Amino acid sequence: MKRDETTVGIVILIFGGVTTLLSLRMPIGTFRAAGTGLFPLLLGIILMILSGFFLLNLLLRKEKELEKKEAPVEAAPRSLKPVILFLGMMALAALFFNSLGYPLVAFLLMVALLKILGLKRWPVNIILSLATAAASYFLFVQWLKIPLPKGWLGI
Amino acid sequence: MFESLQGLMNGFGIATTAQNLFYCLMGAIVGTLVGVLPGLGPIAGIALLIPATYGLNATSAIIMLAGIYYGAMYGGSTTSILLNVPGETASVITCIDGYQMAQKGRAGPALAMCAIGSFVAGTIGIFGLVFLAPPLAEAALAFGPPEYFSLMAFGFIVLSNVTGTSLIKSLMMAVVGLIIGTIGLDPVAGDARFAFDYAPLLGGIEFVAVAIGLFGIGEVLANVERPPEVLGQRVLVPRLRELFPTLQDLKRSIGAILRGTGIGFGVGLVPGPAPVIATYASYMTEKKVSKHPEEFGKGAIEGVAGPESANNSACQSAFIPLFVLGIPFAPPTAILLGALMIHGVTPGPMMIGQHPELFWGVIASMYIGNFVLLLLNLPFVPFFANILRIPKNILLPLVILFCITGMYTVNNSVFDIWMMLLFGALGFMMRKWAYEGAPLLLALVLGPKLEAAFRQSLMISHGNFGIFVNRPVSLVFLLGALIFLSAPLLKPVWRRAQGIRRKGG
Numbered sequence: 055m056k057r058d059e060t061t062v063g064i065v066i067l068i069f070g071g072v073t074t075l076l077s078l079r080m081p082i083g084t085f086r087a088a089g090t091g092l093f094p095l096l097l098g099i100i101l102m103i104l105s106g107f108f109l110l111n112l113l114l115r116k117e118k119e120l121e122k123k124e125a126p127v128e129a130a131p132r133s134l135k136p137v138i139l140f141l142g143m144m145a146l147a148a149l150f151f152n153s154l155g156y157p158l159v160a161f162l163l164m165v166a167l168l169k170i171l172g173l174k175r176w177p178v179n180i181i182l183s184l185a186t187a188a189a190s191y192f193l194f195v196q197w198l199k200i201p202l203p204k205g206w207l208g209i
Numbered sequence: 210m211f212e213s214l215q216g217l218m219n220g221f222g223i224a225t226t227a228q229n230l231f232y233c234l235m236g237a238i239v240g241t242l243v244g245v246l247p248g249l250g251p252i253a254g255i256a257l258l259i260p261a262t263y264g265l266n267a268t269s270a271i272i273m274l275a276g277i278y279y280g281a282m283y284g285g286s287t288t289s290i291l292l293n294v295p296g297e298t299a300s301v302i303t304c305i306d307g308y309q310m311a312q313k314g315r316a317g318p319a320l321a322m323c324a325i326g327s328f329v330a331g332t333i334g335i336f337g338l339v340f341l342a343p344p345l346a347e348a349a350l351a352f353g354p355p356e357y358f359s360l361m362a363f364g365f366i367v368l369s370n371v372t373g374t375s376l377i378k379s380l381m382m383a384v385v386g387l388i389i390g391t392i393g394l395d396p397v398a399g400d401a402r403f404a405f406d407y408a409p410l411l412g413g414i415e416f417v418a419v420a421i422g423l424f425g426i427g428e429v430l431a432n433v434e435r436p437p438e439v440l441g442q443r444v445l446v447p448r449l450r451e452l453f454p455t456l457q458d459l460k461r462s463i464g465a466i467l468r469g470t471g472i473g474f475g476v477g478l479v480p481g482p483a484p485v486i487a488t489y490a491s492y493m494t495e496k497k498v499s500k501h502p503e504e505f506g507k508g509a510i511e512g513v514a515g516p517e518s519a520n521n522s523a524c525q526s527a528f529i530p531l532f533v534l535g536i537p538f539a540p541p542t543a544i545l546l547g548a549l550m551i552h553g554v555t556p557g558p559m560m561i562g563q564h565p566e567l568f569w570g571v572i573a574s575m576y577i578g579n580f581v582l583l584l585l586n587l588p589f590v591p592f593f594a595n596i597l598r599i600p601k602n603i604l605l606p607l608v609i610l611f612c613i614t615g616m617y618t619v620n621n622s623v624f625d626i627w628m629m630l631l632f633g634a635l636g637f638m639m640r641k642w643a644y645e646g647a648p649l650l651l652a653l654v655l656g657p658k659l660e661a662a663f664r665q666s667l668m669i670s671h672g673n674f675g676i677f678v679n680r681p682v683s684l685v686f687l688l689g690a691l692i693f694l695s696a697p698l699l700k701p702v703w704r705r706a707q708g709i710r711r712k713g714g
Contacts, residue, residue, distance in 0.1 A: 080400070105381060108381065141430070156614070163613070167606035168606055186610065
């Protein structure tokens with residue numbers, strides 16, 4: 055737990071550092087006439103101070119005390135696999151959103167997500183996905199007249 | 210006073226047109242659904258529906274979006290009582306006594322009292338809004354950039370203090386949000402910042418993508434990770450005739466409803482997730498003033514009526530800082546600020562004068578919306594409860610599909626979908642490591658305003674930081690911020706002092 059907390063603290067510290075460095079490349083100006091980089095520069099410095107304080111606090115506290123005080127809300131180790139698969143499928147949907155078109159992407163995405171969540175029977179999966187894709191197509195494209203990518207199917 | 214009443218009457222004229230009644234009803238229905246469905250809260254719900262308002266005028270748009278916010282408060286209690294699963298965070302406390310009542314076969318009166326309490330509180334809250342907003346707006350006219358800067362700083366610090374488990378974590382999230390808010394064009398000089406010559410970044414990060422990502426996708430991913438049996442319980446749906454509370458129930462609840470309304474209204478005016486804090490404060494108060502404190506936790510109706518009234522009146526009063534100062538104090542109203550800006554309305558002290566039809570129309574619609582919700586929630590409770598029978602493994606993919614489609618329609622941009630996914634993954638990790646999304650989102654929305662106020666103040670003072678402490682109102686906000694900032698440090702000292710006193714006594 056403490057290692058996880060420390061890693062997150064270091065990532066935030068690096069984020070603050072990068073913000074500070076990138077801001078320094080912009081015109082800073084003076085407090086009287088602030089340049090583009092002044093505000094993000096101050097924010098980067100504040101973030102580094104806060105994350106530094108956070109890390110220092112972690113270092114000073116005993117491991118046991120930390121476990122007791124900041125027991126994570128999600129204590130039980132749960133499977134990350136469906137989460138990563140979910141994100142992967144959504145990323146694929148974004149990647150092919152324009153080229154495949156909305157109806158096809160909606161159908162394929164539903165098939166994949168339902169499968170990941172354990173819907174084992176293929177006919178049920180296909181029918182549900184088809185129904186959802188069709189219903190959302192009629193809702194967004196036909197009824198609300200939202201221009202969604204047509205893609206391969208041309209609809 | 211007379212002007213306010215006249216404004217409200219005109220507002221009713223605007224809110225009762227067929228179009229606005231329709232959007233009020235839509236908002237109430239969507240809000241109830243969003244409240245009922247675990248995994249989709251009012252923040253993601255409002256953000257998702259913003260693109261659907263593009264073709265509407267600002268008044269109709271805000272009538273619908275505001276309806277989602279307060280509608281979710283009604284819907285959230287249904288799942289708390291029937292399933293012991295809060296539909297949204299403001300209904301967590303309702304689980305304690307609500308579910309116990311349901312277990313004893315008294316789900317009907319619990320649900321009815323929630324709806325009645327919410328209606329009474331919502332109505333009183335609206336009257337508070339009507340009479341308090343105009344004089345406050347007048348007072349806020351005297352605010353200059355230093356006052357706005359200090360008020361926003363105060364807001365961030367109070368919000369960070371009251372959300373999550375750690376002040377420093379929430380503060381870090383607020384600063385991260387402010388940094389993300391600087392991406393794009395500098396609001397003053399017009400130069401690009403952190404855009405890396407990539408055109409889609411020039412417009413900045415779309416706040417809708419951050420809202421749906423953190424609060425929609427993040428929540429769905431957290432649900433995906435959970436074991437599937439969590440939502441597989443039997444839903445105890447009461448029949449319509451079982452909904453009527455007894456005279457005894459009403460007698461016991463009336464005080465709780467009125468106290469809850471007062472607490473909620475007060476809490477809604479200060480920064481923080483007002484409806485959530487209001488429910489806790491109301492529950493504690495009811496337990497303290499009750500003649501039967503031992504019944505709390507075992508199905509006391511006051512423990513349902515008080516908090517449910519509190520979250521509704523907090524919802525109404527949270528509109529005061531948004532409309533009067535143009536500064537939202539919590540994410541749902543921050544999303545509404547974004548929606549107002551999309552429709553070309555800048556809320557603030559001038560709003561009542563510049564857009565009276567919007568201000569009074571929305572307020573009148575809230576009254577109608579509360580009435581619609583009362584009608585919607587009592588007879589249709591069995592219908593809404595049945596939605597929970599849809600298996601989670603079908604519901605979650607549907608929410609994802611809706612999020613992706615909704616996100617694309619904001620700007621017809623696949624880049625926004627990528628941003629939403631990025632913030633979805635971030636939201637999921639933040640949940641795992643107990644970081645709060647609310648300060649990040651609020652900071653992202655308010656960032657440009659904060660920067661403008663900061664730079665303008667220093668321009669006025671020729672670079673002298675004394676401007677923030679030399680002006681009394683600004684000084685008060687900064688002192689308030691300092692108190693909240695030092696509260697976690699002072700808490701152990703205070704406890705020790707109390708311990709010594711107790712030992713001494």
